[in-house]
Amino acid sequence: MQPIFPLSQFVNQALSANWWTYLVFGVIGFAFGYVLEISGFGNSKKLAAQFYFKDLTVLKVMFTAIVTAMVLLFLASAVGILDFNLVYVPETHLWPGIVGGLIMGVGFIVGGFCPGTSLVSASTLKVDGIIFVLGAVVGVWAFGETVDPFWDWWNQSGYYGRLTLMDVTHLPTGWVVLLVVFMALFMFWGAEQLERIVGKRDMSREPKLRLIGAAALVVIAVAIILIGQPTASEKYAKLLITREVDGQNVQLSPDKALEGRMAQIHPGELLASLADQKLNIVMLDVRSEADYNLFHIKGAQNVPLDEIRALAPGLLSENSSNTIIVLMSNDEAAATEAWKVLQAESVPNVYILEGGVNNWISIFAADEAGITPTTTPVGDDQSRYSFEAALGDRYAASDPAPYEWELEYTPKIQLQRMRGVSGGGCG
Amino acid sequence: MTTAAPEAPKKGLFGIRTRPYVHPYLGGVLLGIVLFLAFLLTRNGLGASGGLNRLVAAVEDLVVPGHIDRTPYLLKMAGGSLNPLDDWSVPVIIGAFLGGMASGLLNGRTKVEINKGPRISNRTRLIVAFIGGVLFAYGARMARGCTSGQALSGGATLSAGSWALMMCIFAGAYALAYFVRKLWN
Numbered sequence: 001m002q003p004i005f006p007l008s009q010f011v012n013q014a015l016s017a018n019w020w021t022y023l024v025f026g027v028i029g030f031a032f033g034y035v036l037e038i039s040g041f042g043n044s045k046k047l048a049a050q051f052y053f054k055d056l057t058v059l060k061v062m063f064t065a066i067v068t069a070m071v072l073l074f075l076a077s078a079v080g081i082l083d084f085n086l087v088y089v090p091e092t093h094l095w096p097g098i099v100g101g102l103i104m105g106v107g108f109i110v111g112g113f114c115p116g117t118s119l120v121s122a123s124t125l126k127v128d129g130i131i132f133v134l135g136a137v138v139g140v141w142a143f144g145e146t147v148d149p150f151w152d153w154w155n156q157s158g159y160y161g162r163l164t165l166m167d168v169t170h171l172p173t174g175w176v177v178l179l180v181v182f183m184a185l186f187m188f189w190g191a192e193q194l195e196r197i198v199g200k201r202d203m204s205r206e207p208k209l210r211l212i213g214a215a216a217l218v219v220i221a222v223a224i225i226l227i228g229q230p231t232a233s234e235k236y237a238k239l240l241i242t243r244e245v246d247g248q249n250v251q252l253s254p255d256k257a258l259e260g261r262m263a264q265i266h267p268g269e270l271l272a273s274l275a276d277q278k279l280n281i282v283m284l285d286v287r288s289e290a291d292y293n294l295f296h297i298k299g300a301q302n303v304p305l306d307e308i309r310a311l312a313p314g315l316l317s318e319n320s321s322n323t324i325i326v327l328m329s330n331d332e333a334a335a336t337e338a339w340k341v342l343q344a345e346s347v348p349n350v351y352i353l354e355g356g357v358n359n360w361i362s363i364f365a366a367d368e369a370g371i372t373p374t375t376t377p378v379g380d381d382q383s384r385y386s387f388e389a390a391l392g393d394r395y396a397a398s399d400p401a402p403y404e405w406e407l408e409y410t411p412k413i414q415l416q417r418m419r420g421v422s423g424g425g426c427g
Numbered sequence: 428m429t430t431a432a433p434e435a436p437k438k439g440l441f442g443i444r445t446r447p448y449v450h451p452y453l454g455g456v457l458l459g460i461v462l463f464l465a466f467l468l469t470r471n472g473l474g475a476s477g478g479l480n481r482l483v484a485a486v487e488d489l490v491v492p493g494h495i496d497r498t499p500y501l502l503k504m505a506g507g508s509l510n511p512l513d514d515w516s517v518p519v520i521i522g523a524f525l526g527g528m529a530s531g532l533l534n535g536r537t538k539v540e541i542n543k544g545p546r547i548s549n550r551t552r553l554i555v556a557f558i559g560g561v562l563f564a565y566g567a568r569m570a571r572g573c574t575s576g577q578a579l580s581g582g583a584t585l586s587a588g589s590w591a592l593m594m595c596i597f598a599g600a601y602a603l604a605y606f607v608r609k610l611w612n
Contacts, residue, residue, distance in 0.1 A: 006470035015515060022518045024468060029522020031461045032473050032575075036523070037530035039454030044542045044556070046448075048611040051604035057451045062578065064455020069462035069583035076467060087470050090572055090581035092588025097577070100570025101592040104563050105599020109607055111559015112542070114574040115567060116475035118560065119520060120527030124537045125440070127549075128556040133479075135560020140480040141487075142561065143568035144500040151499065154569065158588075165585040176585060188452075210452050 002238045003083040005076065011086055014419060033120050042121040044112030044128055051109055054199040056191035063184045071220040074177050078227040080238070085346040091317055094158025111135065162313035174225030181221045185214050232309070236344040244414055254343045261412075263339060264354040267363050268407030270326055274299070275402040279415075280323045282315070284308070286334045287357065287383075294387045295371070297360065298399040300328065308338045312345035324413060328353035328360075333381040348416045358384045363407070365397035439535035446534040462583055471515050472580025476567035478520035480504070484511040516576075544611040555610060 015021045039061045040046040050058035076082035108114055113121060113132045121129025147154055165176050195201045240251045243262050257263050265273075274281050283300035285292055292302040303311060315325060325342065327335040327350065335352045342350045353360065361384075365371040370388035378384055393399065437445040448454070465472050484505040488495055495501045505511035531537035543552035567573035570592050572581065578596060581589020 005467045007468055010469040010471075014513075016513060021469070021515075025471075025515045025518035026522040028461065028465045028469070028473070029519035029524075030526035030529070031464075031522075032458070032519065033523030033526025033528075034530045035454060035458045035461055035526075037527045037536070038449045038534065039451065039458070040448035042527060042531065042536065045544070045611065048544075051600050052608065052612060057448075057454075060451035061455040061458060062574070062582075064452050065458035065462055065579060066582040068456050068459025069466070069579075070459075070585065072459070072463040073466055073583060076463075082467055087466050087584060088472065088580075089584040090577055090586045090589050092586060092591075093571060094588055094591060097570045097588045097592035098595050100566040100568070101595025102599035103566030104570065104573065105566075105596045105601070106603050107559045107561070107563025107566060108596065109559075109600040109603050110610070111556050111563055112611075113556075113559065114475070114563060115479060116473070116523060116573065116575040119475060119524050120531075121542075123524045123528035124531030125539045127539065127541045128543065128552055131553045131556040132560040132563075135557040135562075136476070136479055136564035137483055137560075138557075139561040139564025139566075140476060140568055141483050143565050144480075144484075144498060147500050147568075148498075160588070163587045165587055165590065168587045180585070207450065210450075213452060213456065 002235075002240050003077075003081055005082040006086050011419060012416060014417070032116070033123070036117055036120045037124065041117040042124045042126060042129065044121065044126070044132075047114075047117060048109065048112050052198075053194045056195055059191055060188060063187060067181050067184045067217055070177060070180060071217055071224065074173055074224050074229070075220055075227075078174075078224050078229055080230055080234075083235075083346055084229070085312070085316055089162050089164060092158070092160040092163040093154075094160065096154050096157065098158075107139075162317045167313075172225070173229045174221065174227075177224050178218070178221040181217045185217070188214075232341060232344040235346075236340055239343055241343070242416075254340065258336065258339075261354075263350070263352050263412070264332065265326065265351045265412045266354050266407070266409030267360045268405065268409040269411055269413060270297075270353060270360075271400060271402050271405060271407070273324060273326075273413065278322060282323060282325045284311070284325060284327050284338065285357075286327060286329050286338045291330065291357075291383055293390045293392055294383070295357070295361070295385070295391065295395055296393055296398065297328070297357070298393040300393075303338075305334050305338055308341045309345065312342060312347055315342070315347045316345070322415070323349060324415070325350045326353055327351070329356050329381055330358050330383050331356040331381040349413075351413060356381070361385050361397055364400045364405070365395065368395060368397050370395060371397065437535070438538075440532060440537040443532065443535035445536055458579075459583070462579055466580075466584070469515065472576065472583065473519065474516045474572065474576035474580070475520055475523065476564055476573040477576055478514075478516035479564065480568060481511045481514055481517050482520075544609065546609055546612070552610075555607075 009018045009021055040057055046055065047058055049055035077084040111132050113129060115136050118129050118132040118136060122133045166173050169176060192203050196203045239254055241254055241257055242249050242251050243257060273279050283297060284303045285296050285300040286303055286305045289302055327338045329335040332352060335356060339350055339352050361371060371385050374384055374386050439445055462473055481504060484501055488505045488511060495505045541549050541552055570577060574596065577589045578593040582593055
């Protein structure tokens with residue numbers, strides 16, 4: 001069984017395809033607002049007290065929520081019911097995040113709320129909450145109107161895409177989870193000391209249950225380490241992909257799809273897709289750098305096979321509603337390996353160039369002077385051509401004009417749409 | 428507990444007695460479960476400022492549709508035939524508003540009032556609330572998310588950028604807290 005979460009209706013389809021998806025978000029929002037209110041977040045005095053070390057409710061609620069959701073998420077991923085690659089991880093735009101964060105901090109201490117809590121405050125008729133919401137409306141409007149002059153900075157500075165603490169620390173997921181749990185517990189201990197000393201609170205009346213809760217967090221984190229996150233080969237073995245065959249959606253294993261030649265696209269289909277303005281074609285050439293320098297298709301990027309996995313987070317965060325990834329090697333062997341890697345990482349819309357670069361050349365360079373077939377026999381996935389010079393993409397066959405070629409082929413590309421998540425979060 | 432006269436119990440709208448807030452750790456665990464379920468079912472976490480932004484874009488789309496198509500930031504939300512309200516963040520904030528309302532009513536905390544420090548006037552409190560709202564929301568859009576969409580949702584999914592941003596929210600607030608202490612103490 002492949003992971004059943006997140007539910008496919010939220011991943012592969014627009015929300016408007018299923019009306020009830022809005023209802024699910026509405027119910028989640030309702031629970032969100034309810035919990036904020038019962039925690040005291042509708043009260044600006046309670047929120048601001050955080051910053052005078054008297055009442056650290058904000059820190060306690062926030063970090064308890066973060067570590068609780070974190071351990072549950074990675075436990076669900078470890079036992080294989082959740083595909084973490086499909087979970088939206090806010091992308092890292094480091095500098096806009098840092099500057100925006102500092103501005104938010106100022107807004108927090110001056111205004112007494114953050115946007116979520118101000119909604120809850122407004123809904124319980126706190127006038128200061130209502131006014132904060134009005135200010136926030138003006139703030140979001142003002143940002144849209146003033147971002148133009150620093151548009152490039154806002155989009156590019158410190159941009160790392162989907163970057164997790166696991167990528168930064170090079171530690172296994174479970175260890176990062178455990179460290180974050182320990183950090184949170186240490187902060188809670190510190191918060192309670194402050195409340196005792198500065199806030200003059202009697203901490204002996206705090207419920208003992210919180211110690212059991214702390215122990216439970218540690219136990220789950222250790223369990224996540226022991227189970228481990230699913231490896232690529234485990235994910236691949238469980239994977240099922242959906243293909244439309246004779247008008248019917250069929251689920252099949254990726255190996256079956258390869259056997260049935262459903263993932264291999266004819267060079268003609270690649271050429272036509274490149275010319276299609278509505279599609280964003282990402283060509284990844286997994287041959288050696290030497291082969292790539294001799295000849296490659298215009299626009300293809302050279303990526304060694306062992307670096308393909310590292311590209312997965314970036315490919316996942318691309319707007320994949322119109323992105324198609326085409327892998328190529330000299331024949332098909334290396335490209336097929338790369339295809340399996342990206343399948344295991346849940347990257348959608350990945351295809352293999354049928355017959356590889358050799359096949360491409362045999363079609364488009366039949367009478368190009370600088371490219372001649374080798375006379376000695378070569379092994380599988382080796383180049384069967386010799387080149388006059390390492391011209392890269394400056395051969396005519398690197399960039400054939402689509403309208404000059406009428407090629408017969410069976411189209412294989414079935415665009416699997418992913419619901420765009422950017423513009424979400426708060427971003 | 429000897430002789431102190433019992434205070435008159437506080438009441439909210441409809442005379443419902445005001446109940447105390449839940450323990451912070453309990454509130455946190457519940458919030459964490461909501462956040463987890465959001466990710467599990469929908470792949471999205473929670474959010475507030477994004478939904479607010481879409482409501483604003485929807486109004487702009489009604490009032491000045493041409494303006495949207497000339498503003499790159501608004502284009503991806505409401506350009507052309509895009510409906511800015513067709514996004515997960517919109518039902519989430521509507522739900523959050525209703526959830527807060529329900530809890531406020533049930534627990535006797537819904538009451539027209541202004542929460543502020545003892546040393547400032549109502550007028551000052553409302554002015555700084557407005558300024559704070561403008562600043563917070565401006566920063567939230569710059570950072571592509573607020574305490575909900577970045578700190579909570581990015582924190583739980585271990586996004587490196589979200590953790591940096593979360594530290595900056597606390598740093599910004601703590602750095603200024605001393606200078607605006609009159610507002611709250």
